[in-house]
Amino acid sequence: MGFFIETLIGGLMAGMLYSLVALGFVLIYKASGVFNFAQGAMLLFAALAMARFSAWIPEWLGIDSLWLANVIAFFIAGALMYLVAWLIERLVLRPLVNQEGATLLMATLGIAYVLEGLGTSIFGTAIYKIDVGMPKEPVLILEGIFEGGLLINKEDFVAALIAAVLVALLTLFFQKTVTGRALRAVADDHQAAQSIGIPLNHIWVIVWFVAGVVALVAGVIWGSKLGVQFSLATVALRGLPVVILGGLTSIPGAIIGGLIIGVGEKLSEVYLGPMVGGGIEIWFAYQLALVFLLFRPQGLFGEKIIDRV
Amino acid sequence: MPGGINGVKIIFEECETAYATDRGVECYERLKGKNGGATLFQTLSTGATFALTEKAPVDKIPLITAGYGRSESQNGAVFTWNFPLLGTYWVGAEVAIQHIAKKLGGVANLKGKKIALVYHDSPYGKEPIPVLQELGKMHGFEVQLLPVAHPGVEQKATWLQIRQQKPDFVLLWGWGVMNSTALREAQSTGYPREKMMGIWWAGAEPDVKDVAEGAKGYSAMTLQHGAEPNSRVVKDVLDLVYAKGQGTGPKDEVGQVLYMRGLISAMLGVEGVRKAQERFGKGKVMTGEQVRWGLENLNLDQKTLDNMGFASVMRPVQTSCLDHMGSSWVRVHTWNGSKWEFTTPDWYQADEKLLRPTVMLASGKYAEEKKLKPRTPEECKL
Amino acid sequence: MLYRENGQFKTSYAADQQIFPIAQDRWAILGILVFAFVGIPLLGDEYLFRAILIPFLILSLAALGVNILVGFCGQITLGAGAFMAVGAYAAYNFHIRIEGLPLLVSILLGGLTSALVGIVFGIPSLRVRGLYLAVATLAAQFFTDWVFLRIPWFTNNASSGSVSVSNLQIMGWEIATPFDKYMFCLVWLTISALLAKNMTRSAIGRQWMAIRDMDVAAEVIGIRPLFAKLSAFAVSSFFVGTAGALWGFIHLSVGAGRFLGRSFVPVAVHGHYRRPRLDHGQLLRRSLHRHAADRVEPVSAGDRRTVRGHDFDGRRVACRVDHLRLTDHFFPDQGAPRYRPPVVHRQGKTPALAISALSRAGEPVSLLLELLSQTHHYYFNKRRH
């Protein structure tokens, strides 16, 4: 029983991190109708920037405080993400305005390759570390109730907490602010939004920047967990089943989807994996999402696809 | 000192394969005919080695897979073009068990123990499985297999299983980011790193550097060399190459585990060609076939190695037509939080008596499948 | 577009229904074929064949398959790599397990197996659409990777999961040199492209396109989504599967599952969306360099304008929509069809379509009449020839 709960908690915390990645997809899809395959590359790029600047800044400025260096690096990386958002809007989205979803999807594939290449050629290809002082050692709780106690990974716990706060902030931003409403309006109908005077270009820069910041936060968390290197970009693959399960347009969907996928894949790997040789969690996550989709084709919380003939 | 090998200049090409087998094969296809035909290939990937094993005989180009590749290709009678010099993963696995037995105070104590293998789910990661299972049967320990999907950034489930099953030791057959992730997960699930051992791909600086203190106590089987910053050959490289500004990689990586692996692989290739020239003519360009002979007749004794600056880095290598491996020495080194240190006693030798039958069985099966006729000792002499 | 069909009038159904109704297209295709069959063999060296042209042809074939599914039926898929792998492993297994099975048959069987698997993985498309489907098809990718890695039977117990076949021959023609392989792939691709092109011109092709343009509307006029979608999945997977088999047999070995395929997905998909727009296409091609996308340039899919339905058949869609509007206009007071399907806007957005629609706006036929006449033209045409 203790082990089951431990798996469950592990899954939930992993799921929270998936949610964070998924959130990047959702934000951009919601506001610009683009399924952004470059999310993983953005994550990698942001994490690389963060890792390198936090190492460079003490050298350049002679700052001893790791904390201060991290904060400065975070803001520099954030500024870079703004630049990336601006460039993407200028070079890709603007010429492709009003194209079909699939075309934009392909364009983001292009962005992904460019960003990955750019990131590694600017920042190098070695494995870098991000040290934001995440607690590494585990704690055991409820030792009285379960034999051997329940092991909680403190790092995951902190990460999940950060993700939760970020999600709450974003939800408020989307629902309560004028910009948020404009973002949702653009998501629904580019042309109409344009016709009532919402400047699309501006909105897209904002939303890609917000997604960039989400990627940065996710990049910092994953980077501090795994080290910053090329395969960090593949973390985004874990976010894909989450977004389709939760719904491409729903922020709460990304959260719940992340939790379901996280728990589902951990339980499957631990309990079903050994029967079939293991290594099933990735495809199990996709199949799980698919099963949900068969019942709700727009994802659990996705906006209903409304068709009128 | 004349340049090249007895004056024959070396041309080399490289491909970044990102460890993808298809790209490795593509690279091979692209380069094999270039500049009058390739003399030898170093695949640096087990997946690519598997894929090329059937192509090399057609193109007659030897593959040097020093410390990796197909373990059964030690049998040169069947795998005429593969050269897993300096040991294979089977050697590594066997020594890992020797080392564990020593820690436990004798082979007898292996009985009833549980050893988990956390492996990269690829040809490379699967290599040690048959030997470990064989040894498990022999010594009475249980082998638990835990595959990790490429690239290995998600191992939570794996380590939850380890936490549940509490294996006595964990062997790590990882690649790239999988290794540091495994160590971090071990740290955050509280599995003692002292009970973890990796193969050399999981035992280099990048694997542990960023985990730093968290990886303290973790050890790895090196196939002969480890990090050798003080060896003469490294000093030579620094003096003769880097001092002139001709180095290609970061200077501080010279002498690290993976650098040494590349350096030794290159040395073995050059020595193979040199040996071939001894027979087929010095100062001539060697064909793949001639170099194969050279590689099959390598005899690098301690003196030669010392002269080249490899003193205390590696032990003698002597190959033959039937033994393409040439050496089965292994060392174990341990991460102390900031650098790799060799554990004492230094050297282990894999039990050839034990491994040989497995090699013969596997290579025999391969020959049968591919309808190959193994070379006889007589053919070898040609 | 460098040219348009302005001024090329057709006076018979046969002329209107031929494969390439625009003269420039005919000459361009002919030119490319002559160049591919005669020019390149004269110019190319072994390295060019082996490293560039053979993979180029095979990936073009894969792109052809993806084109059918994505471009004609509108079902976005990212699982092409999976179907290549299925085709490759299936062909391999047929080849080694059935003694003396001819190479051609093995490849075709590989393609058929892939088609079956494609149907299975296409089932979600009946319910799931658009980008959701695109991501869902990745499930196929990960699942097949895992299966080929995990179940040794598929790889004939090769511990590495890497298999290959030697001594390829067809009716005595030994395919050994890169040139032989190039010719074999070229012939295969040409036949496949012709088949695909004809299929898209036939009734089933029109069904696919109707589904693509608006599946709900297509269903309303009596097209069965089940049949149309699954047949597109099957045909697409067949081509992709044969491409996989060729890749395994002709080009390289069938690699360890995980590494086979995944990188082809962008290439294959890219092959279809080759030129959504010039600047964008160039950006993609440049950035996809690593994936050797340059190799998927001219021959492949036959019809480069299908992306947005700019072609022969896409025009019809716009056209029949226009008839509705026209009726509207001719009977202003009778409350004739006033509800225009959203497809109007979607297609109407493409000015080129609007213009070509204009050229046909002379005949006031409603949507159904137009469809009837379309099918009538088709059958009429077929009977006569």
Add this chain to the structure above:
Amino acid sequence: MSTANILLKVNSIEVIYNHVILVLKGVSFSVPEGGIVALLGGNGAGKTTTLRAVSNLLRGERGEVTKGTIELRDERIEALSPAQLVKRGVIQVMEGRHCFAHLSIEENLLAGAYTRTEGKAAIAETLEKVYTYFPRLKTRRTSQAAYTSGGEQQMCAIGRALMANPRMVLLDEPSMGLAPQIVDEVFTIVRDLNQKEGVTFLLAEQNTNMALRYADFGYILENGRVVMEGAASELAANEDVKEFYLGLSSAGRKSFRDVKHYRRRKRWLS
């Protein structure tokens, strides 16, 4: 028409899509302050393109104005962005309504006030005003726009445009797909807005009958050219207009198969 109070003046503009397709071949017209002007014509005549040219929504469609000028109170506006134009008081209600399907009606309306900077109170005031013109919207204020009826969506689109406090509204086919009663209702409100609020309307319509009933002045477009213009009452009385656009002729209803019809029409299309 007097030139003193001309709000919008379009001077022989040419519009090319995709760099090759010539759609407008020199269209000129002007809209007086406080008037309702109708652009009439069949499909592909260029009505929507003209409106888009004015509101600068062409770029998203890969179209551009290559010749001619568009002036708003003597200021050239071809190079402005749609947002800048909205700030100058010109807003377009697009063909096919284009409500934000997943926003509620009220959110739709509020989104229309995006360019306003006078603060919340002013916006709330405008909202109330819109609700008084479209009481139906008030009852549906919390429902998702996608689930409202076509007429409500059209009202929502017009109301949303009003939220920007415009001087001029470009209205593209408000009657499309609506039942005749609803069309009447919408047009009545348009006339009210025109008379009470002084909003100028430029109307593109296929429903010639309806448009001429409410407009002051009309232009008929064919093939990207203005082929006829005049006061609405004059146009409605014109024999050709009656036959080609109102489906009536001196001899009563006619079949479109009538050969003579085509022959006469041909003169128009040259």
